[in-house]
Amino acid sequence: MLFEEPSTPQLDLSFEPQRAKRRVWPVRELVAQVRGLVEEEFTDIWAEGEISNYRPAPSGHVYFTLKDAEAQLKVALFRRQAMLLRFRPEDGLHVLVRGRLSVYEQRGELQMVAETMEPVGAGSLQLAFEQLKEQLAAEGLFDAGRKRKLPAFPRTVGIVTSPTGAVIRDFLNIVARRNSGLNVLLYPASVQGEQAVGEICSAIRELNESGLVDLIVVARGGGSLEDLAAFNSEAVARAIAGSSLPVVSAVGHETDFTIADFVADLRAPTPSAAAELITEAQHRVAEEIAELGHRLERAARYQLLRARQRWSRVEADRNEMRMTQLLRRQEQWLDDANGRLEAAMEMRLSAWTAQSAQLAAAVMQHDPRERLNQSRQRMTASRSRLEMAVLHRLHEATATRGALAARLDALSPLAVLERGYALVRDDAGRVVRDAAQLKRGDVVSTRLRRGSFTSKVEDHAG
Numbered sequence: 001m002l003f004e005e006p007s008t009p010q011l012d013l014s015f016e017p018q019r020a021k022r023r024v025w026p027v028r029e030l031v032a033q034v035r036g037l038v039e040e041e042f043t044d045i046w047a048e049g050e051i052s053n054y055r056p057a058p059s060g061h062v063y064f065t066l067k068d069a070e071a072q073l074k075v076a077l078f079r080r081q082a083m084l085l086r087f088r089p090e091d092g093l094h095v096l097v098r099g100r101l102s103v104y105e106q107r108g109e110l111q112m113v114a115e116t117m118e119p120v121g122a123g124s125l126q127l128a129f130e131q132l133k134e135q136l137a138a139e140g141l142f143d144a145g146r147k148r149k150l151p152a153f154p155r156t157v158g159i160v161t162s163p164t165g166a167v168i169r170d171f172l173n174i175v176a177r178r179n180s181g182l183n184v185l186l187y188p189a190s191v192q193g194e195q196a197v198g199e200i201c202s203a204i205r206e207l208n209e210s211g212l213v214d215l216i217v218v219a220r221g222g223g224s225l226e227d228l229a230a231f232n233s234e235a236v237a238r239a240i241a242g243s244s245l246p247v248v249s250a251v252g253h254e255t256d257f258t259i260a261d262f263v264a265d266l267r268a269p270t271p272s273a274a275a276e277l278i279t280e281a282q283h284r285v286a287e288e289i290a291e292l293g294h295r296l297e298r299a300a301r302y303q304l305l306r307a308r309q310r311w312s313r314v315e316a317d318r319n320e321m322r323m324t325q326l327l328r329r330q331e332q333w334l335d336d337a338n339g340r341l342e343a344a345m346e347m348r349l350s351a352w353t354a355q356s357a358q359l360a361a362a363v364m365q366h367d368p369r370e371r372l373n374q375s376r377q378r379m380t381a382s383r384s385r386l387e388m389a390v391l392h393r394l395h396e397a398t399a400t401r402g403a404l405a406a407r408l409d410a411l412s413p414l415a416v417l418e419r420g421y422a423l424v425r426d427d428a429g430r431v432v433r434d435a436a437q438l439k440r441g442d443v444v445s446t447r448l449r450r451g452s453f454t455s456k457v458e459d460h461a462g
Contacts, residue, residue: 028105035103038110042101047073047112048120051093056082062089066097066112074104074111081115086229088131094120129232133259136234141241147265148246150278151214156183157278158213158245160203163188167219167250167271174275182279185213191220196230201239208244212362215278216243218260219250219271231258240264250274423447 025033049066056062060079065072075097089095099114136142157175161167163186175182187207189199200218207216218240220231230236231251240247240263249264250271261267268274364370424432427443438444442457 027108031103031105031108035105038101038103044100045098045112047097047099049073049095049097051089051095052091054089054091064089064091066095074109075099075114076104076111077114077117085117087119089117096120129259133262136237136259136263141237142262150246150248150266154182154214154278156185156213157215157217158185158187158207158210159217159219160187160189160200160207161217161219161271162191165191165221167221170272171217171219171275174272175279178276178279191230192223192227193230197233197235200230200236204239204243204247212359213245215246215248217248217250217268217271217274217278218264219274220252221271222252228252228258231260233259236260237263248274248278 047066049068049072052065052067052072054062054064060082062077062082064075064077066075067073095117096119097112097114097117099112099116102111102113103109104111140146159168159171161171168186172184175184185207187203189203190196191200204216204218207213218231218236220228228251231249237259240249240260246265247263248266248268249258249260250268250273251258251260252270266277268277423446425445425447426432426437427445430437432438432444438457440457440459443454444457445452445454
C-alpha cells in the first residue's frame, strides 16, 4: 500500500487584517426586529408608577407617562380599554398598569400598551365614587337649596326597583299598614349589573313624563360597593337631578351612602324607612284624629258625670223632661251630622270614581293589546296589497316574456330550418354563404331542422 506525503500548508505572510462582512440594517427593519423581540418577551406584565403628562385624545385613546424617581415609560391606553375604567385617571395618581411592551416605530420609542389599570391604595370604585362626588358637588347638585319638599299627602308614588326582591314587598306592607289609600306604581328595573344604569334612568324619565305619580322612590337593598355601582354612576345622578318630580333615594342600609343619596331630594336610610317617611303626614293625621277621639270621649264622660250630679238634685219629672229634650236635640244633631257625612262621602266617592275612570282611560290609551291589534290590521292590509302587486307584476312579466319569446322565435335561424333550409358551416365554424369559400377536401357540417351531418367537399362549382 502506498502512502502519499502530506502537503505542507501554505502560510499567508501578508500583514493586512481580514475584514468581516458588515450587515447594514434599514431603520425600519431594525426597529421592527427590536419590536418583535420586545413583544415576544414582555407579553403580560404589571408596572407601578405615577401618572404624568396625562393626555386624552379626541379618538378616545389615552396617552400618559408612567414614572418613578429614576425612570419613565410611555403608556398607550386605547379607547375600548379606557371605557372600561371605573375611575378617572389624572396626573399624580399612583397606579398599577397591566399590559404588554411594544415599540412605537414612527418615533422609535419603547411604550407599554395597557389593557387595564387600577389605583394603588384606594380601590377603583371608591376612587371613582370620590371623584364623581367632588365633581357633582362643585356643580351644585348637592346644594340644599335645590332640594324640594315631598308632598304631604301624595296620591300615587312611583317606585323604581326590582319586582322580585324583598324591597318592594316591605315597601308595600308598610304603606298598606300606615296609609291604605296611597297608590303605588312599580316601574320594574334592574338594580345591579351592566343594564341597571340605563333602566333606572329610563324609569325616572318615563315616570316624569307619565303624569301618573306625585313623587319617585329609587330603592334597592344593601350590598357591596360593586353591587351599588349603578347608584354611584353619573348618568343616574343626573337623571335624578333633572327630575321634575321629587325623588327619594332609598338605597342600601343605614351605613351605605351613594351618589344618588346626595343628589336626591330626600335620602332614606332604608327602603322601609322611605315608606314611613312618605306616609308620615297621613299617619300623623290619623294619630291626631285618634288622639282627638280619645279626648272627646273623656270629655263626654266627664260632662255626662257632671250632668248626672246636677240632675240628681232636681225633681225627677224635670230631670226626665230635660233629658228627653237633650236627647232629642242630640238625635237631631246626629241626623244632621249623618246627612253631612253621607253627602261628603258621596262627593268624595264621585271624585274617586272620576279619577279612577281618567286613570283607566289613560291606561287604555297605552294598552299594548290595542296597539298590537292595529299593527295586525295594518300588516294584513299591507300583505293584501303586496300579494296583488306581486300577481300584477307576475302577469306583466308573463306577457312580456311571451312577446319576447315570439320575437325571438321569429328571428331565430332555426325557424328558417323549419321551412326546409339547411345551415352549412366550415371546419372553422363560419357560415358558408358562397361555394367559392370552399375547396376540394374541406370538411363542412350541415344543420337541418332535425339533426346535423358532416361531409367532405369532393367537387364544387365556384
